[in-house]
Amino acid sequence: MKKESIAIDMDGVMADVETHFLNRFNKEYQDTLTYEDLKGKSESKAFPVKGIIKKYANTPGFFETVPVMDGAIEAIKKLQERYDVYVVSAAMEFPSSLIEKRNWLQLHFPFIDWRNIVLCGNKHIINTNYMIDDHPKNLDPFKGETLLFEAFHNVRVKNHSRAKNWGDVLAFFDISTE
Numbered sequence: 001m002k003k004e005s006i007a008i009d010m011d012g013v014m015a016d017v018e019t020h021f022l023n024r025f026n027k028e029y030q031d032t033l034t035y036e037d038l039k040g041k042s043e044s045k046a047f048p049v050k051g052i053i054k055k056y057a058n059t060p061g062f063f064e065t066v067p068v069m070d071g072a073i074e075a076i077k078k079l080q081e082r083y084d085v086y087v088v089s090a091a092m093e094f095p096s097s098l099i100e101k102r103n104w105l106q107l108h109f110p111f112i113d114w115r116n117i118v119l120c121g122n123k124h125i126i127n128t129n130y131m132i133d134d135h136p137k138n139l140d141p142f143k144g145e146t147l148l149f150e151a152f153h154n155v156r157v158k159n160h161s162r163a164k165n166w167g168d169v170l171a172f173f174d175i176s177t178e
Contacts, residue, residue, distance in 0.1 A: 003084045005128035007118075008076065010089040010101060012134035013149040014109070015066040021047070024056050038152035046152060057093075063100035068108050071166030077111060078175050086128060087112060090138070092121035132169060136160065147172055 148160035
């Protein structure tokens with residue numbers, strides 16, 4: 001019997017880019033911004049320096065050094081027991097990220113087969129049963145069931161099921177956290 005499939009976004013879902021952006025910004029500008037300061041703001045308006053997110057995302061080494069989202073490794077291993085899991089990242093916006101994202105996945109998620117990694121420009125082509133993403137723009141056109149992973153930029157979005165963390169993801173799929 002064929003397993004159902006799940007597409008999982010990298011940045012903001014598996015990779016804690018919010019923490020990475022905050023840490024870099026606070027270090028560079030000797031600031032003390034917190035997640036609460038960013039909450040509810042769009043990515044383009046979250047930081048007081050215009051274009052800083054794109055600047056960091058285009059910095060060599062950025063994607064290889066992003067911390068793993070708490071609980072992601074264990075949760076994805078559990079999901080793989082029941083589902084075909086695919087990592088899907090719209091990486092083409094930052095072409096230098098392609099190799100870095102692949103290296104990051106090899107380091108932190110070596111149990112995900114390279115054939116289950118999709119680095120693309122547009123996620124509208126993805127045809128899995130489920131998609132987990134932090135951007136509504138990727139979930140809105142998706143034909144399967146969606147799960148919005150909470151991020152500062154999507155706290156006001158109401159039209160998708162939500163997960164605040166990987167425990168919520170496992171609960172959504174009715175998988176025990178033990």
